[in-house]
Amino acid sequence: MMMRMGEMGPQLGSVIASVMFVCTIFRQYLPPQLRYYVDKYSHKLVKLFYPYIQITFDEYTTEFRKRSEVYSAIQSYLSTKSSTSARRLKAHDVKDSKSLVLGVDDNEEVTDEFQGIKLWWVLIKREPRQTSFSFYPQSDEKKHYKLTFHRRHRDVVTGAYLAHVIKEGKAITVGNRQRKLYINNPSRNWYTYRGKIWSHVVFEHPATFETLGLHPKKKEEIVNDLIKFSKGKEYYAKIGKAWKRGYLLYGPPGTGKSTMIAAMSNLMDYDVYDLELTTVKDNTELRKLLIDTPSKSIIVIEDIDCSLDLTGQRKKKKEKDEEENEENDPVKKKMEKEESQPSKVTLSGLLNFIDGIWSACGGERLIVFTTNYVDKLDPALIRRGRMDKHIELSYCCYEAFKVLARNYLDLESHELFETIERLLGETNMIPADVAENLMPKSVTENADSCLKKLIEALETAKEEARKKAEEEEASKKAEEEAKLKAEKEEKEKQQPAKDEVKCNGTSTKEEDAK
Numbered sequence: 001m002m003m004r005m006g007e008m009g010p011q012l013g014s015v016i017a018s019v020m021f022v023c024t025i026f027r028q029y030l031p032p033q034l035r036y037y038v039d040k041y042s043h044k045l046v047k048l049f050y051p052y053i054q055i056t057f058d059e060y061t062t063e064f065r066k067r068s069e070v071y072s073a074i075q076s077y078l079s080t081k082s083s084t085s086a087r088r089l090k091a092h093d094v095k096d097s098k099s100l101v102l103g104v105d106d107n108e109e110v111t112d113e114f115q116g117i118k119l120w121w122v123l124i125k126r127e128p129r130q131t132s133f134s135f136y137p138q139s140d141e142k143k144h145y146k147l148t149f150h151r152r153h154r155d156v157v158t159g160a161y162l163a164h165v166i167k168e169g170k171a172i173t174v175g176n177r178q179r180k181l182y183i184n185n186p187s188r189n190w191y192t193y194r195g196k197i198w199s200h201v202v203f204e205h206p207a208t209f210e211t212l213g214l215h216p217k218k219k220e221e222i223v224n225d226l227i228k229f230s231k232g233k234e235y236y237a238k239i240g241k242a243w244k245r246g247y248l249l250y251g252p253p254g255t256g257k258s259t260m261i262a263a264m265s266n267l268m269d270y271d272v273y274d275l276e277l278t279t280v281k282d283n284t285e286l287r288k289l290l291i292d293t294p295s296k297s298i299i300v301i302e303d304i305d306c307s308l309d310l311t312g313q314r315k316k317k318k319e320k321d322e323e324e325n326e327e328n329d330p331v332k333k334k335m336e337k338e339e340s341q342p343s344k345v346t347l348s349g350l351l352n353f354i355d356g357i358w359s360a361c362g363g364e365r366l367i368v369f370t371t372n373y374v375d376k377l378d379p380a381l382i383r384r385g386r387m388d389k390h391i392e393l394s395y396c397c398y399e400a401f402k403v404l405a406r407n408y409l410d411l412e413s414h415e416l417f418e419t420i421e422r423l424l425g426e427t428n429m430i431p432a433d434v435a436e437n438l439m440p441k442s443v444t445e446n447a448d449s450c451l452k453k454l455i456e457a458l459e460t461a462k463e464e465a466r467k468k469a470e471e472e473e474a475s476k477k478a479e480e481e482a483k484l485k486a487e488k489e490e491k492e493k494q495q496p497a498k499d500e501v502k503c504n505g506t507s508t509k510e511e512d513a514k
């Protein structure tokens with residue numbers, strides 16, 4: 001009997017609620033003295049027959065009418081329960097979610113079990129009483145989840161169970177979440193973007209560590225390092241260090257630095273915050289931007305050598321290109337001019353943030369710097385502890401080529417591999433160029449022709465490198481010869497002068513002798 005009553009818990013509640021409703025109607029016809037006794041005993045009766053507790057969770061918090069995080073977590077948590085137990089489901093697209101979320105339909109009940117305790121969830125929607133015009137339609141509609149359970153489980157439910165629901169729900173939300181690429185807005189546009197200092201787009205870069213053309217040993221080392229970092233919460237807390245890690249990726253253009261950042265984001269499931277330092281006005285703005293980055297994010301500063309020095313060659317080139325394009329547009333020209341105002345971000349400002357207390361807020365952040373010229377960087381920027389790992393991405397080696405051949409042509413081995421191995425040892429080619437040659441350009445192109453194309457390109461590169469070396473050698477020789485010739489001419493010029501001095505000297509001596 002108890003079992004049956006337990007199972008029909010919330011339904012019993014509706015029956016009792018109806019009885020109470022009838023009592024309330026009758027109550028108003030009773031004299032006041034009697035009303036007191038009716039109230040007292042009806043509550044006792046309800047307590048006796050209805051030993052359940054109900055908790056409600058509103059969709060919007062009363063402060064600032066912000067969507068409640070607890071409500072969202074419950075919604076995600078119940079989406080996994082409801083698809084198996086509820087008969088009426090509702091499909092809806094949750095903000096930032098990559099797939100549709102199945103939820104409980106209004107007033108549909110979902111049962112859950114935790115440590116042998118039975119619980120009932122129901123989503124209750126209250127329609128607005130009167131139709132009113134509003135810019136914010138969701139504010140009129142009130143929704144809440146109602147949780148019902150037996151009162152003897154109060155401690156477990158309010159403690160362990162709710163913590164479990166929120167944790168699970170948040171994990172489901174994170175798993176469903178679409179990753180984003182954030183780009184900082186120049187501060188003069190913050191007003192236009194309604195105070196948003198970062199703009200984002202959905203990040204769907206397909207790069208992974210499997211597809212990255214890199215020596216497998218190096219790849220394994222980096223992947224292990226990243227995984228160790230992601231599991232290092234307790235370790236970092238134990239050693240008293242902020243949970244962050246700095247990577248410096250350096251190497252010539254087209255060697256896969258940006259591709260590796262995308263692979264890192266895909267591996268770790270972190271959002272990418274691409275910080276364009278040249279548009280950051282000063283250190284205060286930099287601080288604002290960094291404080292606004294949450295945990296589980298990768299903060300990227302590309303071409304750090306050019307970012308802190310606005311005379312950097314890339315920036316120069318970009319400006320020149322843009323100037324050519326917008327020559328006749330005065331408005332754009334003005335904006336360009338404003339934009340090209342030198343950033344006042346200083347190296348010390350940047351270092352302060354990397355090392356400073358900010359880095360401990362939220363934790364779990366990767367900071368990645370890239371550069372083509374590692375030697376140009378200030379040693380203060382790349383010292384250990386600041387940039388924990390230095391990764392060199394260089395010309396394509398044979399092992400990296402094998403990864404690319406597997407990706408692009410599904411080839412594990414081929415008779416031409418030997419030739420390619422030899423040529424890669426003899427000449428430098430960036431992975432971007434190797435990849436470009438391996439990519440079939442038409443339906444008629446097969447693996448054989450792609451490999452031959454690569455061999456041809458490698459031979460051309462080798463030939464060009466040889467010619468260049470020869471030319472350099474020749475110009476060096478010519479320079480040396482010219483130098484020698486100039487020295488000789490100088491000597492010859494000085495010779496008659498000396499002779500003259502000598503003659504004069506002799507004549508003087510002669511004169512003296514006389």
Ligand SMILES: Nc1ncnc2c1ncn2[C@@H]1O[C@H](COP(=O)(O)OP(=O)(O)OP(=O)(O)O)[C@@H](O)[C@H]1O
Binds near residue numbers: 254257393
């Ligand atoms: N190691 C690599 N493995 C696979 N593809 C690569 C690799 N390196 C470069 N590529 C290919 O070349 C293109 C350019 O690479 P990427 O932008 O990562 O180079 P980068 O090192 O960031 O260059 P830059 O210094 O100019 O920013 C990418 O689209 C990618 O497909």
Ligand SMILES: [Mg+2]
Binds near residue numbers: 257
């Ligand atoms: Mg790049």
